[in-house]
Amino acid sequence: MQDERQAAERYLETGTDDSFCELFEALYPRLRRYFALRGLELAAAEELAQNVMLIVYRKAATVRQAELFFGWLYRIARHELFHYRRQNKPAVETVELETMRAELEQRLHTGQAAATPVWDLLERMEQGQRDLLVLRFVEELSYDELALVFEIPVGTAKWRVHSARQKLTALIEEEQRQGRFGRIKR
Known part of the structure; x- marks a missing residue:
């Protein structure tokens, strides 16, 4: 980056x-x-x-x-x-x-991004929330840049990222309770 x-x-x-x-x-x-x-x-x-x-x-x-x-x-x-x-x-x-997931994994040379358990959980989220998290934490965009991308105020970008993180955390915790996801260190 x-x-x-x-x-x-x-x-x-x-x-x-x-x-x-x-x-x-x-x-x-x-x-x-x-x-x-x-x-x-x-x-x-x-x-x-x-x-x-x-x-x-x-x-x-x-x-x-x-x-x-x-x-x-x-x-x-x-x-x-x-x-x-x-x-x-x-x-x-x-x-x-x-079928789409298999093709996507094949297209990505590393295949790591689409194959991780976290990516599977991200796919269960709304498109907008998923895009926010990927742009913020994978593509490393700042909140100012996110605000520009989504045409929203910076404060709204921060709140939406926070909300999306909470939803992802809840999904991870649910998977952990069901034994389908390893422990995550905070």
């Missing part, structure tokens, strides 16, 4: 093609993963990641505060995902969850 932040700062400061190439190499895999984890085929995830990076190239000069770059980036990604889903909405959803 630190390398990505440094690449973003360099691009925002210099705006050179070389700094954009560095930024692209740092962010493209992350953006592709963001879209793949939301159920898109690999080709669609790659296309949307490229679209986001093209927008970054064209509009990075509009970013007034470098520390909010990642919030701005994921806001663009979220809008691209919504646009893609509106344009490619299937008549009937026919993909089974287990």
Whole structure:
């Protein structure tokens, strides 16, 4: 994450093609993963990641505060995902969850993110709560950046992350009571 932040700062400061190439190499895999984890085929995830990076190239000069770059980036990604889903909405959803999970795990080179028990619990949460937790704790976005992504006040972002964490904790504790989940150190 630190390398990505440094690449973003360099691009925002210099705006050179070389700094954009560095930024692209740092962010493209992350953006592709963001879209793949939301159920898109690999080709669609790659296309949307490229679209986001093209927008970054064209509009990075509009970013007034470098520390909010990642919030701005994921806001663009979220809008691209919504646009893609509106344009490619299937008549009937026919993909089974287990089939989609297996394909997702296969697409992710590490396979670790989708295969963890915590990810299974995250899948049981509402999409918005899951997105908040993933962006906050996996993608390491600040509360200011989350507020920008979801177009909400910072205080609301903090409250929603807190509420989502409480829900995830309750799910983990329930799994522990039923013996399906190991002990977690706090």
